[in-house]
Amino acid sequence: xxxxxxxxxxxxxxxxxxGGEHSVVxxxxxxxxxxxxxxxxxxxxxxxxxxxxxxxxxxIDMIDRFRSELSARQFHVQSECHNLAKEGARYFGLFQVxxxxxxxxxxxxTIIGLRNxxxxxxxxxxxxxxxxxxxxxxxxxxxxxxxxKHTGEYNFLLQEISDKITETLGKLFGMWSTQDNRxxxxxxxxxxxxxxxxxxxRAFQAKAINVQKIxxxxxxxxxxxxxxxxxxxxxxxxxxxTEVYKGNLFLNSNPATLMNRSYGLHSVLDPFVGIxxxxxxxxxx
Numbered sequence: 001x002x003x004x005x006x007x008x009x010x011x012x013x014x015x016x017x018x019g020g021e022h023s024v025v026x027x028x029x030x031x032x033x034x035x036x037x038x039x040x041x042x043x044x045x046x047x048x049x050x051x052x053x054x055x056x057x058x059x060i061d062m063i064d065r066f067r068s069e070l071s072a073r074q075f076h077v078q079s080e081c082h083n084l085a086k087e088g089a090r091y092f093g094l095f096q097v098x099x100x101x102x103x104x105x106x107x108x109x110t111i112i113g114l115r116n117x118x119x120x121x122x123x124x125x126x127x128x129x130x131x132x133x134x135x136x137x138x139x140x141x142x143x144x145x146x147x148x149k150h151t152g153e154y155n156f157l158l159q160e161i162s163d164k165i166t167e168t169l170g171k172l173f174g175m176w177s178t179q180d181n182r183x184x185x186x187x188x189x190x191x192x193x194x195x196x197x198x199x200x201x202r203a204f205q206a207k208a209i210n211v212q213k214i215x216x217x218x219x220x221x222x223x224x225x226x227x228x229x230x231x232x233x234x235x236x237x238x239x240x241x242t243e244v245y246k247g248n249l250f251l252n253s254n255p256a257t258l259m260n261r262s263y264g265l266h267s268v269l270d271p272f273v274g275i276x277x278x279x280x281x282x283x284x285x
Contacts, residue, residue, distance in 0.1 A: 023083045031060050033088035036118050038154070055150050055157055056118045059091040065158060066095075066114055066126075069165045075099050078109070089119040102176060108183075110172065117150075124148045124161060126168050129262070130179055182266075182275060186235035189273045196221050196237050199268060208241065208264030216244045234273055241265055 035058040040050040070077065078096045085092075093114045102110070108130040115125040125148070148161050191199070200217050203209055209217060220240035229236040245261065270276070 023085055025082050025084050027063075027080075027082055029084060029088075030063070030082050030091060030093075033059055033084065033091075033118075035059075052151055052153070054120060055152060055154055057116055057124055057150060057154075057157060057161070059088075059116050061158060062091075062114060062116050062124060062161060063093065065162045066112075066165055069162055069169060070095075070097065073099075073166075073169050075169065086119060086121075089117060090121055091116045099172070101173065108179070110176070112168070120150070124150065126165055128168060128172055128175060130175075182270070183235060185273045185275060186238055186269065187231075187233055189234045190232055191234055191237065192232070193222075196232075199234075199237060199272060202268045203241065203265055206264035206268050208261055208268065209244065213244050217241055220244060234269055238265070238269060 036056045038052055038056070039054045041053045043051070045051050067077070075097045076099070078098055080096070081094045083092045084090065091114070095112045095114070096109045097112055098110065111129050113125075113127045113129070115122065115127075117124075148157070148164060150157070152160075197218070200209075200214060200221070203217075204211060204214055217240050220243045221237055224230055224236065224240065225243065226239070229239045
């Protein structure tokens with residue numbers, strides 16, 4: 001008897017949705033990016049010391065710290081996708097992770113996003129979300145986003161980022177519980193076409209989508225690309241939005257901006273099904 005006969009291969013999310021395939025690079029490309037030198041203010045401190053105005057962080061140093069924290073807490077990376085923009089100055093990576101305590105990972109995968117910039121476009125950041133295996137639609141949790149400005153001594157800055165990564169990983173367990181409950185409630189609440197239309201307009205008003213995307217969401221609701229979402233319930237409408245979001249994770253936005261879209265959608269759908277609306281927790285230090 002084959003020892004692997006009863007082994008089920010881990011399901012993976014197609015992470016090339018991050019930023020579009022044209023910007024996807026290998027880890028070797030990320031390693032090859034040169035980190036700019038530290039810049040200082042013209043004016044010295046009262047003690048005569050130079051004051052750091054901008055301390056770029058190596059993309060690969062941030063990734064290595066992230067991997068170290070994952071390993072220390074028994075998380076495992078199943079797949080990853082790396083993106084570079086602006087000649088390597090901006091980095092965005094997605095990592096699908098698993099943990100032994102995650103027992104209900106049958107429909108969705110857990111995704112963690114890392115972001116870093118050498119050109120002062122945005123702070124170094126980390127966020128978390130999930131994606132259904134059936135369609136690779138990624139939506140970030142409004143509960144978890146952490147950003148760190150590029151200031152301070154290099155090693156101290158890296159340690160602070162490590163601490164924030166640890167904090168983020170700890171919040172994943174609560175995110176799993178919240179999202180599992182959310183999806184179950186969404187599936188139970190059936191809706192009519194008129195209710196769906198009303199929710200789409202309210203989501204637009206909550207800045208979950210722009211006006212140009214309203215017809216696309218309507219099309220996905222009326223005729224989803226995935227049979228799993230043909231049921232007329234809130235979960236199918238939720239996935240109509242995330243299908244339209246696919247491939248639209250831009251590298252030039254602030255880490256907190258990634259949450260606005262998800263929060264706007266949850267702020268409309270959650271109260272509709274009776275789930276209390278929570279404000280997103282955005283931490284920047």
